[in-house]
Amino acid sequence: xxxxxxxxxxxxxxxxxxxxxxxxxxxxxxxxxxxxxxxxxxxxxxxxxxxxxxxxxxxxxxxxxxxxxxxxxxxxxxxxxxxxxxxxxxxxxxxxxxxxxxxxxxxxxxxxxxxxxxxxxxxxxxxxxxxxxxxxxxxxxxxxxxxxxxxxxxxxxxxxxxxxxxxxxxxxxxxxxxxxxxxxxxxxxxxxxxxxxxxxxxxxxxxxxxxxxxxxxxxxxxxxxxxxxxxxxxxxxxxxxxxxxxxxxxxxxxxxxxxxxxxxxxxxxxxxxxxxxxxxxxxxxxxxxxxxxxxxxxxxxxxxxxxxxxxxxxxxxxxxxxxxxxxxxxxxxxxxxxxxxxxxxxxxxxxxxxxxxxxxxxxxxxxxxxxxxxxxxxxxxxxxxxxxxxxxxxxxxxxxxxxxxxxxxxxxxxxxxxxxxxxxxxx
Ligand code: C6P
Numbered sequence: 001x002x003x004x005x006x007x008x009x010x011x012x013x014x015x016x017x018x019x020x021x022x023x024x025x026x027x028x029x030x031x032x033x034x035x036x037x038x039x040x041x042x043x044x045x046x047x048x049x050x051x052x053x054x055x056x057x058x059x060x061x062x063x064x065x066x067x068x069x070x071x072x073x074x075x076x077x078x079x080x081x082x083x084x085x086x087x088x089x090x091x092x093x094x095x096x097x098x099x100x101x102x103x104x105x106x107x108x109x110x111x112x113x114x115x116x117x118x119x120x121x122x123x124x125x126x127x128x129x130x131x132x133x134x135x136x137x138x139x140x141x142x143x144x145x146x147x148x149x150x151x152x153x154x155x156x157x158x159x160x161x162x163x164x165x166x167x168x169x170x171x172x173x174x175x176x177x178x179x180x181x182x183x184x185x186x187x188x189x190x191x192x193x194x195x196x197x198x199x200x201x202x203x204x205x206x207x208x209x210x211x212x213x214x215x216x217x218x219x220x221x222x223x224x225x226x227x228x229x230x231x232x233x234x235x236x237x238x239x240x241x242x243x244x245x246x247x248x249x250x251x252x253x254x255x256x257x258x259x260x261x262x263x264x265x266x267x268x269x270x271x272x273x274x275x276x277x278x279x280x281x282x283x284x285x286x287x288x289x290x291x292x293x294x295x296x297x298x299x300x301x302x303x304x305x306x307x308x309x310x311x312x313x314x315x316x317x318x319x320x321x322x323x324x325x326x327x328x329x330x331x332x333x334x335x336x337x338x339x340x341x342x343x344x345x346x347x348x349x350x351x352x353x354x355x356x357x358x359x360x361x362x363x364x365x366x367x368x369x370x371x372x373x374x375x376x377x378x379x380x381x382x383x384x385x386x387x388x389x390x391x392x393x394x395x396x397x398x399x400x401x402x403x404x405x406x407x408x409x410x411x412x413x414x415x416x417x418x419x420x421x422x423x424x425x426x427x
Contacts, residue, residue, distance in 0.1 A: 018313075019312060019402060020312075022405075028403050030051075038373030039373055043376045046377070070296055085296050095221075095309075103254055105290060107252055110216060110250050113251060114214065117254075119265055120265045121262050122146070126154075130155040132181075132183050133181050133183070136386060138216065139191055141218070141382070142214075156180075166193035177211070186215065187219070188216065189349075190350075192386055193386075195343055212234040213232070215233045236253040236254075237250065243306075245305035246302065246305075249299055260285060266291040321401070325351045328413075341354045342354060354396070359424075362378035362379070362394045365419055379395075
């Protein structure tokens with residue numbers, strides 16, 4: 001394909017997203033930054049999202065007006081801090097359709113939430129030769145905790161394969177899901193391929209055989225309406241920082257009877273009912289799993305992020321990302337020099353696109369694009385087994401969120417074409 005054809009923008013225009021993107025962009029102060037003399041084009045929201053002014057202000061206001069420890073003081077300030085903290089828990093519960101607020105446990109991030117389940121549930125329930133079913137597309141956060149816990153229990157880890165198009169090979173389910181499978185721990189959405197997995201169908205299969213289902217929803221909850229009851233998940237893990245909230249706050253949702261039956265993951269202040277010289281008893285849910293002073297300001301800021309996303313409307317967020325992804329896929333597929341990974345159809349995937357330039361290493365590509373103000377991620381994306389399956393040591397990756405525009409996709413494509421020309425000239 002000649003470069004002129006490559007630059008041509010596809011005619012396949014879709015209905016413009018109902019999301020007020022330009023208005024939303026004004027809410028994100030960082031988007032006004034210039035990087036190497038060009039406006040920032042931030043295409044790495046799968047790693048972490050930018051924060052709207054309201055989240056930044058809510059955190060600052062908490063420290064200015066309400067800072068005190070939670071669940072401890074009888075004085076007004078502590079009661080107010082506790083109230084804000086617990087209200088944020090309620091917002092998270094409503095956002096994902098949890099039946100009860102006490103099913104929401106605040107952790108540091110998705111990683112800690114999955115470790116909590118692997119240790120607290122896994123150590124108590126897994127036995128020799130039990131099986132833990134993961135998939136080939138998992139992030140290290142949903143691999144390594146199981147690799148740590150399995151040998152302590154004698155359990156075995158298995159991985160459901162994927163097809164070349166980046167979808168799960170569910171037709172091979174019976175080969176990998178056996179009478180010994182106790183838990184299926186699976187990404188709701190791949191952080192590399194963008195694949196949105198058929199969770200309700202996976203949960204139905206697992207539950208029919210008495211196994212549990214844990215969802216790594218780090219790339220799921222932030223991007224579309226999410227209903228834990230409809231998905232019938234037993235555990236769901238996700239991170240605030242991937243949905244406009246601050247770093248240092250994650251969530252574990254759990255089915256109540258499971259959480260009630262589990263021992264604490266960490267011990268210390270706030271998670272106990274009584275402590276004597278002989279031992280201790282545990283607090284009620286959810287505090288049983290929240291040892292020590294939590295990230296109070298972060299949780300309250302997360303509540304503001306949830307309000308912001310809810311006001312935008314998660315159905316509109318999903319549609320906006322799907323339209324951008326459809327547009328970006330069309331433009332990338334028109335470039336001879338670029339290979340795209342994951343499902344071809346934007347309706348089957350989230351707004352994350354892993355790709356490689358045939359002549360340029362992803363790290364070089366990311367560096368060249370950075371000179372134009374374009375931030376993409378390059379590397380193994382904490383998914384080394386998936387890289388091996390793709391036959392790549394690394395890929396480039398662009399990911400979208402509520403503030404990204406078609407013009408930014410165009411800037412990426414122009415950057416890719418310019419990088420190709422630059423490499424041809426310098427070889
Ligand atoms: N993926 C990415 O650039 P933490 O770091 O605990 O908030 O999230 C871990 C995690 C777990 N599962 C999935 C599917 C993820 O995408 C991530 C984070 C980032 O893809 C950082 S490696």
